[in-house]
Amino acid sequence: MATSTRFAASLRRFQHYPRVTPCTSRFRPAVQVRWTGSTAATSEPHQPDTEGGVKGKTAPAKTIKFTSEAYPDIQRNSKFAKLTPDHVKHFQGLLGSESALIDGLSNDAAEDIEPFNSDWMRKYRGHTKLVLKPKSTEEVSEILKYCNNNLLAVVPQGGNTGLVGGSVPVFDEIVINLQKMNNIRSFDEVSGILVADAGVILEVADNFLAEKNHIFPLDLGAKGSCQIGGNVATNAGGLRLLRYGSLHGNVLGIEAVLPDGTIVDDLSKLRKNNTGYDIKQLFIGGEGTIGIITAISILCPQRSRAMNVAYFGLESYEKVQDTFREAKNQLSEILSAFELMDGRSQKLITKATGKKMPLEGEHPFYCLIETSGSNSEHDSEKLETFLEHVMETGIVSDGVLAENETQIRDLWSCREGIPECLGHWGGVYKYDLSLPIEDMYQLVNDTRARIEEAGLIGNDDSHPVLDVVGYGHMGDANLHLNVPVRRYNKEVEKLLEPFVFEWIQKKNGSISAEHGLGIAKKPFIGYSRSDTMIRLMKQIKDLYDPNGIMNPYKYI
Amino acid sequence: MATSTRFAASLRRFQHYPRVTPCTSRFRPAVQVRWTGSTAATSEPHQPDTEGGVKGKTAPAKTIKFTSEAYPDIQRNSKFAKLTPDHVKHFQGLLGSESALIDGLSNDAAEDIEPFNSDWMRKYRGHTKLVLKPKSTEEVSEILKYCNNNLLAVVPQGGNTGLVGGSVPVFDEIVINLQKMNNIRSFDEVSGILVADAGVILEVADNFLAEKNHIFPLDLGAKGSCQIGGNVATNAGGLRLLRYGSLHGNVLGIEAVLPDGTIVDDLSKLRKNNTGYDIKQLFIGGEGTIGIITAISILCPQRSRAMNVAYFGLESYEKVQDTFREAKNQLSEILSAFELMDGRSQKLITKATGKKMPLEGEHPFYCLIETSGSNSEHDSEKLETFLEHVMETGIVSDGVLAENETQIRDLWSCREGIPECLGHWGGVYKYDLSLPIEDMYQLVNDTRARIEEAGLIGNDDSHPVLDVVGYGHMGDANLHLNVPVRRYNKEVEKLLEPFVFEWIQKKNGSISAEHGLGIAKKPFIGYSRSDTMIRLMKQIKDLYDPNGIMNPYKYI
Incomplete structure (x- = not known):
């Protein structure tokens, strides 16, 4: 050569x-862990800060502050029923007691339900008393139909590795965890189309595909814990997006269950299918607010x-x-x-x-x-x-x-290694955003100038802020604006917000590039979406979930 | 080397x-031209049969049979208003008379409106008396609001190159043609993101991008006539899909107008934006039945x-x-x-x-x-x-x-060259379908065996059928099943339908891989979609177009 x-x-x-x-x-x-409003400091494992987390590395969940206390403005919706022994009996009859974990209502819980109440970042913690683990789409359908009829609110949960608090309850919502639906249903080596249950762990799917000389068209730090159904529900971005594109293009079909128990049977194994509205797209990035994805069909590229x-x-x-x-x-x-x-x-x-x-x-x-x-x-x-x-x-x-x-x-x-290192001195104010590529870095400069002007950045301990840094997926115009601090500081917070959101809004950027809305970004959607778009989204929510039982208090 | x-x-x-x-x-x-039910024989220009047509190569439109006569079962919906001189006056006041072409209601029509009534294949012909050519999104909004309030049905029209009769009226629906909205709004050479009006001709967009060393991620035979808004509205497939994926992945944003005049302002120039339901996806492949796309934002790859x-x-x-x-x-x-x-x-x-x-x-x-x-x-x-x-x-x-x-x-x-050659002896029965790749060709064998068994295939003129052939985009599992005939024959038709549709249904295939539904495939959607999916689609239609004025008699 x-x-x-x-x-x-x-x-x-x-x-x-x-x-x-x-x-x-x-x-x-x-790293000091703390959550204040929309800004966050987290003890993230060594992985891209863009890709969700790995469970189980932290202290017992019971030390985490309840979300209901951290967000005193959010009130439990009183129209939702409270769980009764009759409800529990119904679910145990339906699923068997080993798939309906209860807490506080009986003493024979085989498994601690606390891990299902709190997220891996230790930022969010709910009060659920019941975790259901359906083993089939039909069971999901039966569960939702019953919850909808009885006004029992629910939270769909995959690997629980999200970054915005979308997969844990706020109050006593019933957790529906997909981990028992973990079969790979089919793979076609000629077309590269994989069909699998929502609860299949991403890494399991990717390892399966590796043997067939293919890859899952999505890769992220939490791959050992996150589930493909959750990936689709949150429209995960990750490391392969620049090359293989978004899930809106790669997901060919889904099977999902609506709150009324309807099974959306759109598990197409076809690359092309122009027969009507592409309804499955609403579930991609819908964050479990209009239904539960139970299986996906996805186009996988060659390795x-x-x-x-x-x-x-x-x-x-x-x-x-x-x-x-x-x-x-x-x-x-x-x-x-x-x-x-x-x-x-x-x-x-x-x-x-x-x-x-x-x-x-x-x-x-x-x-x-x-x-x-x-x-x-x-x-x-x-x-x-x-x-x-x-x-x-x-x-x-x-x-x-x-x-x-x-x-x-x-x-x-x-x-x-950046996200973890930035937390070294105490905490980090973190933003995950999309901006037109030419403007992207200017936000870092402007934010830094603002904090510098206020005399809050410096090398010694008298200054709360160490620096203002920017990094991210340039190929996707996805910037991570991070402000590492020695301690959290109200003055800094006032300089950051709403300044950062307003800056993004002015440039028609997105306040959440790949992490989604969950509970963390819900109040700020107006900076990235017009009133019209929010109204249209609420229409969709009301259409599919008129009782509002699906993942309440979050999203829009 | x-x-x-x-x-x-x-x-x-x-x-x-x-x-x-x-x-x-x-x-x-x-080639003999004829249209019988869902099967078709067409005089297609030399181009892939998969990609829509080129206008203006055929005889005067007035010789084409009216769709209302070809489909006697379809009745004009009497709830729609009939066009009055007052309506016309309103539109002329709004757009200027050069952008509101009328026929039969006055004698000063500057342009013949017949080409807007009939499709390039000469299979469909409507009775419209009014063609509107808005020059801005606001004008589209004003038009639709008025039509919705006055129950005037409309047909959105781009390059009018579709293959299923979706872009021409059936009765007296007002044609809203996008040809005057043809500006390229912006192009970012770093990100490759193009923003352009819906009425930009595909080839114009691609030539513009060629100068910037990029390509439009879609290519098809009709590129010289079709418009990018129409491409998105019909979720066109074409020649580049295997490599660059579908429009559901490549379209980053749309601007559209709903029947009530609402402007859907989702013209994002971001590759990643996880802030709520991805509503624009409903317009991709929505065939103008819930709104009119007025602009798109799309990711364009390097050439x-x-x-x-x-x-x-x-x-x-x-x-x-x-x-x-x-x-x-x-x-x-x-x-x-x-x-x-x-x-x-x-x-x-x-x-x-x-x-x-x-x-x-x-x-x-x-x-x-x-x-x-x-x-x-x-x-x-x-x-x-x-x-x-x-x-x-x-x-x-x-x-x-x-x-x-x-x-x-x-x-x-x-x-x-296949589509054109197949029409050489008289006509062709044509099907555009998706099937799991391993089953794809078996349909050709089974169809041929069926017609052979009936003694209808042969080399001499006594047999109506010359052969049964298959070809298509293997990479997309998209088969074109074609039956070239010497003359159309009821016996052959009875052997083909519903046999072909039932075969596709049995294999969970699609009766329309890339051409869409329009009026041609509307009656057959049940072979590719479950009752549940059709019900969910009708919900979407009713949500956005409660009066049903958008492209009626078609789609679902």
Whole structure:
């Protein structure tokens, strides 16, 4: 191959990546956990902050503050019935007592129900006394019909790994957990179409597909816990979106149950089907507010054989945009990730962990590019030609290219390690947003200027704020604006909100790019949606769930 | 490159493609045009039969039979008002008389309105007396509000290139034609997001994008006439779906007007936006029955620099499936089309036109594979390695590879020329359907056996049916079942229907893969959708269009 020569000749500053101790072995900061209004500080496991969490790593759930106390403005809707022994008896008769876990109403609970009441971030905690685990779509239908007739509110629950409190109760809503519906129903190796129960864990589905040389068209940090039904219900974004597109395109069919027990039987295994309104789309991202998804049919791409990762330093956000444009142009069909990290976020990683960063000098911006394709030689050649171009033209100032799996993981840790490191000093105010790509980083500058002007940023303990940083999925125009703090501070909060939301609104951005609304973002939807759109959404909610029993107090 | 050697050494039967006179110069058969029930014979221009038509190539519209006569069972809904001079005066005041074309109510019509009453296939013809051409979303809003208040039924109309009669009136519905709303509003070269009025012609949008090194993620035969709003309203499939996915994934936002005049302002320029139900999806494929799309925002991919086309002969449908699986595996990210043609369809091309086909021998099946990517050397190498494999393992019996643009066009004509050639002897019964890929071709065999058994297929004029053929977008599991006939025949029709629909239903297929429902498929939706789904669709229709004024007598 002629490439290596060309590459060696021109890329003086570009180098293959020196082995660095992987970030993961050093990241173990203690983080203060707190939830105030829409801002949050969380102790997130080492994973992208964009992809939901992993359960069971934290202290017993009973130490978490009840959502009903944290949100005193939310009142239990008195039209909902309270659970009675008769209700419980009905569900135990329907499902068997091992699938209807009760608390407080009897003493023979086989399993503690507290984990179903609280979320993995330890931010939300409900008061449910009953967790139901249906084993079939028909059982889900029977449950919902009964709840609807008896005005019993419910919360659909998958892996309970969401970031906005959507999958746990606020008051005494009955939890309907899908974990017992976990069969892969079919897979067609020719078309790549998988049909599976909603309760199948994402990683299980992906491992199953790996054996068939395919992948699930969605990947995220919580893959070991989250369920594919929950992924679809929350329209999860994740790491493969740039390449494989959103679930609105990949999900071919769903089976779902409406509150009145109606089974929506739209589990199409067809890539094309132009016979009427595409109603299933309302359930994708509907966050369990109009029905419960019980199965999905999804188009799965072939698994790529080759993967490359490069990491750059750049002098301006304009050059980041130039690099993205060039990457799309030159890497085209093999580009699978384009991530942005600002210099401040990278400095804070070193500050928090002592980690040696991949590049020697300091740059205001860094990017991580991943390619994946079917031919490693071709991919390397494309990537090297691209690197040569961006270095020679000065778009990129410096960069490294991973040479093996360990280096790939290490480069990724410069992006994925950010959320955890930012919590090192006390807490973080976090925002997950979409903006037109050209405006995206300006929000970080403007927010920083605002807090600086108020004299609240500094290197010593007298200043609450350490810095204002930005990073995220550049390829999807999805920015994570984070404000790491030494302590939570009302003054800072007043500077951040509604300023950030108003800024996003002015640019027609989204206040929730991929995390959804849940309870956390519900009050702020007006910043991203017009009154008309909200009215149309409420119409849909009323159409499918006239009694409002589905996941109340959340969404819209 | 080492590839050429490997290729030459092993692919003895594989050859570079000899220059053949392009099919297009020979295809000019005269075709009998007729419409009977759900089956159709059409004089289609030379283009894929899957992608809608080109206007203005046929005889004056006034010779077309009225739909109201062809479908005597459909009665005008008497609740709709009849157009009065007062109505006309209102619209002329609103739009100016040059944008409100009238017929029969005054003599100063500047433009003949007949072309707006009839479709390009000459199968459908309405009785409208008024064509409105709004120039802005606000005008569309004013029009619909007035029509809704006055119970005036309307038909939204784009390029009027549909195949199911969805874009022309049945009775006296007012035509609202979007052709004057044809501005490209914005394009972001970094994100690839285009925002444009609904009335922009697809080819205009694609040419605009070509200058920016991007493409519209949809391509179809009617591109010179069809409008992007109509494409979205009908969820057009076309030639790029295998690679770039459906409009449900690519359309990021829409602006639409509801019958009551409400402007749905969901013209998001964001790739990710998880703030509420994705209501725009109901308009994608809604065929103008709940509102009129006035603008769209769509994600456009980079334009590929390299293109290759190969054409194979194969001995069985199992081998076609094997080839598709191998193509997905080995060509992976560069595979952009995988088309199926059976041997009978290829024989009929030669019979109709005398065209010399690319391969010497005869094979029961043929496939066309297209690759497109960013590096022609890499793509050629991948394709040649793939060809080597499928030839050596005997999956493919014979094949050719195009060496230049002319040969690419000629190979494509073996697929694209089928619809026109099939009409050569008189007419064609046509079905556009989706089926699970493993069952797809069996429908052709079963249909043929049925007609053969009845003694209706033969080489001489005493038999009405020439053959039963299958071809289509294998990559999308989208089959075109076609029955070319010497003359239309009630016996044949009775054998075809409901047999074909029942067969599709048994396999959970779709009776309309990409053409939509319109008036043609409306009666048959029950074969592809359950009563529950139809009920849910009717709910949506009633929610948005309680007076039923939008595109009546069609869809569901």
